[in-house]
Amino acid sequence: MRRPGATRTDQAAACGHGPALRLAVGLVLVGAAGLAATGPHPAAPEYAVKAAFVYNFAKFVEWPKRAPAALAPELRICVLGADPFAGVLDEIVAGKTIGERTMAVARVERVSETAGCAVVYVSASEGPRLRSVLAAFRGRPVLTVGDTDGFAEAGGIIGLFLEDNRVRFEINVEAADEAHLTISSRLLSLGRLVNGQGR
């Protein structure tokens, strides 16, 4: 390569436009069929999808009957740290109920403000202190969700991750047991199960 030993120069001669465009066999038909068809799975921004997951998790988890989160009139999802959802989570839970309870979203800065929270979404901004944050929730009937790397293995209950451009989740069953949360079998069958105490 790289050793130009040319004998010819680049003659940019007029292009005979050649044969007319030939489409790959069947392309037109397939394309037309495609336009008419409607598939089930649109593409969406990452955090809009993750917000929808958080909402779904709340539907498929049961809190112990006497837990503060179960007794409160509304099911509160708290975002701990920098909120990555940009309002989508609020939009998704607006007007939704679980059982007879309405749902609400709150933003909190520190663990001490999470007293009334049923679900705590631990933002990636808490990554540097993830272990201490999760340790503070250990044994408390709070569903911790996050998307920091290794969230569930570090002791979080449900960790979100991306695979094939799709959102997947893993469940730390031990941590859920310790928190006395009952996770529906449907959720367990769809998620990847991991262990880890973050110790």
Added chain:
Amino acid sequence: MKGIGAGLFLVLSAWSTGAQPPAPPSARDLSKLSLEELMNVEVVYGASRYAQPVSEAPSSVTIITAADIKQYGYRTLADILRSVRGFYITYDRNYAYVGVRGFGRPGDYNTRVLVLVDGHRINDNVYDSVGVENSFVIDVDLIERVEVVRGPNFSIYGTSAFFPVIVNIISQRGTRATPEVAAEASSFGTYAGRAGYGRRFASGLDIVASGSLLDSRGQDLFFKEFDTPATNNGVAVHADDEYVYRLFGSATYKDLSVEFAHSEREKGIPTASYGTVFNDRRTRTWDGRSFLDFKLQHAVGADLTVFGRAYYDRATYRGDYAIDYPPVTLNRDTSDGEWWGLEALALYTGLARNKLVFGGEFEDNTKRQQRNYDLNPPASYLDIGNSGSRWAVLVQDEVRLLGKLILNIGVRHDWSAQVGGKDSPRVAVIYNPTTSTSVRLLFGRAFRPANQYELFYATDVPRQKPNPGLKPETIQSYDLVVDQALGKGLRLTTSAFLYRIENLISYTTDPLDGSQQFQNAGDIRSKGFEVEVGGAIAPRITGRASYSFQDTRSVAGDLPLTNSPRHMVKLNLATPIWGGRLQAGLEGQYTGPRLTLAGTPTGGFSVVNLTVLAPRLANRLEISASVYNLFDKRYADPGSEEHLENVIPQDGRSFRVKLVWRL
């Protein structure tokens, strides 16, 4: 978020704050989906060096995933890019060259298209080149995702991002890569094997390691230009052979990651390029590429995230050419490049309605050596090397003027001793009037300094003169992109572009003495449009179909460029078969006629590839079978300056069987 391993591009979105106004729109629809449906929703990214929805990216993005690579049986980066709207590949049986949007200069070693692996630039420092065939530095099996980003990127990516299309490759992390061994056998005596390991430990440490080999006998090829008894009746015997090995490793822990890659490729040259002796197996090239890259990503409070990168790179090339002076003598041509650099980037989201990016880069080219000499009797024709550094600063602001209107402005200032200081701006207006429509208007200006090869390469036979006075070439680009969601699961992307390149650095003949030299040879104008439908095309069928038109001409004389097809069509369809136990991937590509250097058009051609994949034939076994060029279409790519052949015939029908055993 899978951590910094996933690259600079993903990570930052995790840090976007409440400063963002509401609200990406499909929230209502998403809340109605079941968990199973949600798990099938594709997540989209962009490319401003931090993640953003594609609808807000100052570009038009195509994403090829690890699943696509398996599904369509892609063997090389060239195979992947061939499937992308607007791209075409020219293979001269030594190297493969990327053409895009009508611009694929014969003799251009992919110098104008930036290729990144995890944000690390792969283009080298002597030729600005990237090998996209088997000389590409990592195995395609290690790729998590390829993002092809169309639009002016120079202001943010800089060096090598001259042409407004970049290829950004994200490697797999330990959450995806598993301990596995793979073996494959293909036509033309080609065998390849790979052993890989990947794991994320409970501590958060993420490790990937991989090593692979490829050995190909290649074909005995016939070239009609050499069809005389003196040159074996035009048959080059065992001169198409290829040998490759690659090593890769990455480790990620919390905010830090380190990545290493090394590859070597040896390839026989059957075409007797550069006037070498036909059917002489000694004529061949060796290319090596390696890098070591350290990355740091750290959140400083909620509003500020910083990135750092330090790297060391090496790129080597050696070519042996049997030349009949007479007598037949082995001439050796080499290059050796070494460089290191530092990058720092900060994203600040503390101002309402603004996302600010600041950055700086420094690169020191410690070695850029080019040599050319005869082995026996020894004679040296070229031995030149130099060093040199460059630096750049950049700033970008994404301003949300109204909820639906985003203005993205960036400017970059580059400095090097060779060209002095230079500013490159980008302006993007992004308007998303409804949840399903996105309109983007993009403008950018970029430049490319002549590389070491263009400036200094010189030989006596054939006579080539250096040209240290080469000016940078410049480009101005305008892109209009309209994305439209067509009901559930289908997207329509249309884009139009207009480029003007000035002072194009071209290989030309000096009319005074007949010698050859790189010169600033005038201006090029390119315009075109692309239409693509993608997504869930029908129940159980996913894929994409595209048509692209491009018209690329010299401004002086209004003549079309060589190796520039006006029309291209791409089709990719994947569907589960046999109750989901198998997946079939069908691919069709039409490339229109291209003008050769001799001024004659090559025929247009359609190639169809088919891959059937059994993801779990047994519990741990994955098998795939591919047929490339299913209908055995005879076609050829235009030759370049160094070829006596006007066109170079390409492979007919060929096969591959691949087994992956997960440990």
